Amino acid sequence: MMLRIDRRLLLNVDWTLLGAALVIIGLGILSLWSLAPGRTGSSIALRQLVWVALGLVALIVVASMDYHTLVRFAPAFYVAGVGLLLAVSVMGRMVAGARRWIHVGPLTFQPSELFKLIFILTLAWLFTSRWAQPPSRASLLWTGALLGIPLLLVIRQPDLGTALVLVPVLVAVLVGIGVRLRVLGGLGLAAVAVMPLAWLVLKDYQRERLLVYVDPFRDPLGTAYNVIQAKIAIGSGQLLGKGVSGATQSRLAFLPERHTDFIFAVFAEMWGFLGCLVLILAYALLVLRGFEIAVGTRDPRGRLVALGVTALFATQSLVNLGMVTGLLPIVGIPLPLMSYGGSSMLVSLMALGLLLSVRMRQFH
Amino acid sequence: MEVVARRPGERKDAWSRRVLALTAVASIGFLFLVGQLWYLQVLEGGKLQELSERNRIRIRPVAAPRGVLFDRNGLALVDNRPAFTLSFIPRELEDRSSVLARVSVLLKIPYSELEEMLARVPADSLRPVRVRRGLSLEDVAKVEERKLELPGVIVEVEPQRVYPTSSFAAHLLGYVREVNDEQIKQGRYRRGDLIGQTGLERLLDEYLRGQDGGERIEVDALGRPVQVMQRAEPNPGAQVVTTVDRRVQEAAERAMAGHAGSVVVLDPRNGDVLAMTSSPAFDLDRFTGNLEREDWLRLIQDPKYPLLNRALQSQYAPGSIYKVIVAAAGLQEGSLTPMDRTYCNGQFHMGGWTFKDWKAGGHGHVDLRAALVHSCNIFFYQAGLRVGPSAMARYAKAFGLGGATGIDLSGEKLGLVPSPEWKRQRFGRPWQAGDTVNTSIGQGQVLVTPLQVARMMAAIANGGILWKPRLIQRVERVDGAVLYSEQSAMTGHVDLSPAVWAFLRGALWGAVNEGGTGGAARVAGLDIAGKTGTAQRIAKSDSRRGEDHAWFASFAPAHDPQVVVVVLVEGGGKGGQVAAPIARQVYQSIFLERVAVAEIRSGG
Numbered sequence: 001m002m003l004r005i006d007r008r009l010l011l012n013v014d015w016t017l018l019g020a021a022l023v024i025i026g027l028g029i030l031s032l033w034s035l036a037p038g039r040t041g042s043s044i045a046l047r048q049l050v051w052v053a054l055g056l057v058a059l060i061v062v063a064s065m066d067y068h069t070l071v072r073f074a075p076a077f078y079v080a081g082v083g084l085l086l087a088v089s090v091m092g093r094m095v096a097g098a099r100r101w102i103h104v105g106p107l108t109f110q111p112s113e114l115f116k117l118i119f120i121l122t123l124a125w126l127f128t129s130r131w132a133q134p135p136s137r138a139s140l141l142w143t144g145a146l147l148g149i150p151l152l153l154v155i156r157q158p159d160l161g162t163a164l165v166l167v168p169v170l171v172a173v174l175v176g177i178g179v180r181l182r183v184l185g186g187l188g189l190a191a192v193a194v195m196p197l198a199w200l201v202l203k204d205y206q207r208e209r210l211l212v213y214v215d216p217f218r219d220p221l222g223t224a225y226n227v228i229q230a231k232i233a234i235g236s237g238q239l240l241g242k243g244v245s246g247a248t249q250s251r252l253a254f255l256p257e258r259h260t261d262f263i264f265a266v267f268a269e270m271w272g273f274l275g276c277l278v279l280i281l282a283y284a285l286l287v288l289r290g291f292e293i294a295v296g297t298r299d300p301r302g303r304l305v306a307l308g309v310t311a312l313f314a315t316q317s318l319v320n321l322g323m324v325t326g327l328l329p330i331v332g333i334p335l336p337l338m339s340y341g342g343s344s345m346l347v348s349l350m351a352l353g354l355l356l357s358v359r360m361r362q363f364h
Numbered sequence: 365m366e367v368v369a370r371r372p373g374e375r376k377d378a379w380s381r382r383v384l385a386l387t388a389v390a391s392i393g394f395l396f397l398v399g400q401l402w403y404l405q406v407l408e409g410g411k412l413q414e415l416s417e418r419n420r421i422r423i424r425p426v427a428a429p430r431g432v433l434f435d436r437n438g439l440a441l442v443d444n445r446p447a448f449t450l451s452f453i454p455r456e457l458e459d460r461s462s463v464l465a466r467v468s469v470l471l472k473i474p475y476s477e478l479e480e481m482l483a484r485v486p487a488d489s490l491r492p493v494r495v496r497r498g499l500s501l502e503d504v505a506k507v508e509e510r511k512l513e514l515p516g517v518i519v520e521v522e523p524q525r526v527y528p529t530s531s532f533a534a535h536l537l538g539y540v541r542e543v544n545d546e547q548i549k550q551g552r553y554r555r556g557d558l559i560g561q562t563g564l565e566r567l568l569d570e571y572l573r574g575q576d577g578g579e580r581i582e583v584d585a586l587g588r589p590v591q592v593m594q595r596a597e598p599n600p601g602a603q604v605v606t607t608v609d610r611r612v613q614e615a616a617e618r619a620m621a622g623h624a625g626s627v628v629v630l631d632p633r634n635g636d637v638l639a640m641t642s643s644p645a646f647d648l649d650r651f652t653g654n655l656e657r658e659d660w661l662r663l664i665q666d667p668k669y670p671l672l673n674r675a676l677q678s679q680y681a682p683g684s685i686y687k688v689i690v691a692a693a694g695l696q697e698g699s700l701t702p703m704d705r706t707y708c709n710g711q712f713h714m715g716g717w718t719f720k721d722w723k724a725g726g727h728g729h730v731d732l733r734a735a736l737v738h739s740c741n742i743f744f745y746q747a748g749l750r751v752g753p754s755a756m757a758r759y760a761k762a763f764g765l766g767g768a769t770g771i772d773l774s775g776e777k778l779g780l781v782p783s784p785e786w787k788r789q790r791f792g793r794p795w796q797a798g799d800t801v802n803t804s805i806g807q808g809q810v811l812v813t814p815l816q817v818a819r820m821m822a823a824i825a826n827g828g829i830l831w832k833p834r835l836i837q838r839v840e841r842v843d844g845a846v847l848y849s850e851q852s853a854m855t856g857h858v859d860l861s862p863a864v865w866a867f868l869r870g871a872l873w874g875a876v877n878e879g880g881t882g883g884a885a886r887v888a889g890l891d892i893a894g895k896t897g898t899a900q901r902i903a904k905s906d907s908r909r910g911e912d913h914a915w916f917a918s919f920a921p922a923h924d925p926q927v928v929v930v931v932l933v934e935g936g937g938k939g940g941q942v943a944a945p946i947a948r949q950v951y952q953s954i955f956l957e958r959v960a961v962a963e964i965r966s967g968g
């Protein structure tokens with residue numbers, strides 16, 4: 001059976017990685033619960049707990065599987081993933097002007113979240129396939145084509161956040177396989193050249209968000225409101241935070257999307273700079289440990305999987321934290337392991353499972 | 365050019381180096397973050413803390429103005445005006461008990477009432493809870509002066525219903541009141557919503573309500589608005605063009621002043637309701653402000669039932685008006701002819717009972733026409749026996765009695781047309797000749813509503829068409845787009861031969877113009893045809909028993925009928941003496957010009 005776990009594997013479980021993840025999850029649920037103590041608050045926290053439980057089961061399942069098998073099946077996953085994305089754009093549920101969700105029984109699921117994992121597996125499969133050795137311009141073109149399709153679908157949903165996250169993951173994997181900086185630079189230039197095209201694809205509200213990043217007071221009533229309120233929330237936490245009851249910004253609902261994308265602002269207001277330091281340390285620990293696993297792996301597939309997953313974590317957490325603290329424009333990326341949302345939690349834990357799977361099989 | 369760099373000997377370390385480079389990039393990102401947090405929370409923290417203290421945002425609903433109702437000539441029947449509403453914002457009531465106490469003293473509202481209102485909503489709600497609508501300017505000034513002592517108390521400006529006079533067309537328009545708990549449970553309304561509870565306001569509520577807007581206002585620590593952050597404009601309710609003629613409605617209400625009863629004015633050509641009154645009425649104004657509980661109890665426990673719409677929710681014996689049905693049935697069926705004569709000495713004996721005429725000594729020799737003109741009971745006792753109870757019932761039903769008129773207002777009573785079958789089913793006893801005698805002059809078990817009588821008169825006036833009484837012409841958005849429109853609808857037809865119609869109209873004309881019972885309705889320059897009725901009250905053993913209901917059912921001009929006027933005065937006495945003069949006033953208002961010309965001619 002897949003779930004039969006080798007004792008030797010168990011010895012190699014990375015407790016640091018798991019520990020950091022669990023600390024983050026715990027702080028996230030605490031923040032959700034303290035958002036509105038009472039029926040609504042606790043029901044959100046409870047639902048999140050259910051997803052955490054599901055996610056942990058998925059983590060164990062993924063970790064106990066040999067990632068080689070998963071990479072081997074990557075093309076199939078890829079086709080299924082693109083199919084799901086297509087299904088969403090055809091019959092998905094509209095929420096806040098975007099079709100990102102699919103109904104699975106009573107639950108809604110976001111295929112674009114799952115696609116992040118498929119993307120990583122596909123990259124690992126692609127760059128370790130015999131026909132792509134050594135990586136040539138032709139194989140780079142193949143990559144471009146294979147990744148362009150889902151990227152367009154995701155952008156169309158529109159889910160700018162997911163699309164933007166996939167790019168750094170791709171760059172990290174390209175750097176990892178040793179693509180020359182000059183070639184990367186060329187790709188970058190090409191991307192910049194395509195940007196005006198992307199601008200045309202973007203929805204008005206997405207353009208507005210980018211423009212507001214350049215000039216936050218462009219529209220203090222609309223989009224910039226989020227940025228300003230988040231900054232006030234974080235800043236007013238000061239060194240030690242206001243505690244649960246004093247967090248007026250979060251509690252009084254000034255913060256928009258406070259339980260999803262802006263959950264960090266809630267945490268920062270309640271626990272202050274010191275609390276944030278702990279949380280950021282946990283994220284940094286997770287990311288550094290992920291890179292360490294990548295470095296310590298000899299198997300090329302394991303390397304790329306570990307690198308991709310780590311890059312995904314690093315990008316998501318840095319972009320989300322950067323946007324909430326006003327360093328980056330608001331692009332709607334959830335904070336992994338912390339934001340409220342089932343798909344995101346499930347996929348983040350599955351990604352950790354992949355990382356653990358690589359780690360446990362490092363010394364084969 | 366090679367895409368991937370290859371340096372022999374370095375292969376093993378190359379991977380580590382590249383990953384380390386990526387690690388360095390990520391680490392720099394985390395360091396930036398910590399730096400930004402240090403800047404925001406420690407360096408700027410004090411300033412942002414202050415900002416958060418002052419950061420108070422209120423989300424205020426902006427009530428949509430309720431749609432306006434117009435009469436057929438474009439005059440407003442009900443409109444809106446801005447009014448002041450006192451509200452609490454639960455979350456901002458810092459010292460709840462002392463703020464409530466102050467408000468209680470200031471505006472003389474019982475403390476317990478305020479507490480009760482707040483108990484219904486969550487204590488941390490930001491949504492204002494309306495405490496009192498329709499504040500006087502004086503009260504507004506009182507609250508504004510003490511604003512600093514009243515955190516969480518605000519005065520909002522909201523549109524409120526305003527009526528031409530406080531009880532104008534009260535039953536027709538209906539009142540608007542805050543939703544009650546029952547209605548909230550149905551889930552369609554939010555607490556504090558104003559909805560139409562009766563009449564047209566209720567019927568058309570969906571159209572009239574519009575959609576509330578909202579705004580997000582930033583306020584300072586004292587609750588003064590600093591800026592409007594976001595505003596969604598309310599969507600005003602749709603306006604309604606009714607069939608009512610405000611002038612006629614007003615005249616009818618004036619004429620009924622001091623009486624209990626109802627006036628219904630219809631257009632017999634299409635069934636339009638031109639006026640419909642019910643008195644005593646209630647003050648619509650009282651509902652829009654805060655109706656005190658005692659006032660409400662007083663209203664619903666009032667022995668005069670002011671909330672009842674007597675035009676369609678009260679049933680009365682039709683009295684002599686029913687004789688028109690008996691005559692129509694008899695003539696059409698052949699059991700009566702215009703030549704039938706009888707001698708009326710004021711008494712009619714049958715089976716040991718004596719039935720009397722209303723006129724002591726009787727009317728002498730009468731034929732069918734004279735019997736209608738003078739409303740001779742003795743003639744109709746005999747006529748009724750000839751026509752028979754089943755035929756009478758059949759014709760009464762054909763004229764729409766004992767059935768719904770189909771008017772859109774709710775709570776319509778059906779009335780009752782007794783027949784032998786009905787009596788057997790209802791009481792298990794056979795129909796007696798005495799029942800026929802009673803029924804033939806509209807007494808006994810017969811019950812009708814003023815609206816039914818009006819429809820019946822309209823059918824006589826227009827040659828047999830029963831219209832559904834139409835109240836609404838159309839509903840249109842403020843921009844003029846028509847959302848709903850209603851055409852006149854025929855719901856039935858009475859088939860009588862032209863000679864019978866002509867006879868009936870002629871007899872009704874005679875009742876007003878040939879010294880008949882309806883003479884008091886006469887208006888110079890106008891031919892009115894009508895029938896009086898005096899209905900004995902259904903015997904109830906209370907003190908109000910005794911006075912009869914006065915009816916007058918009519919149409920004019922007799923040869924080209926344009927309006928039907930039906931008047932019912934509860935406990936008014938004789939129809940000819942009480943109801944007919946009221947109808948006269950209504951006609952004078954409708955045919956103002958014609959009447960004026962006639963008066964000038966006769967004067968000159």
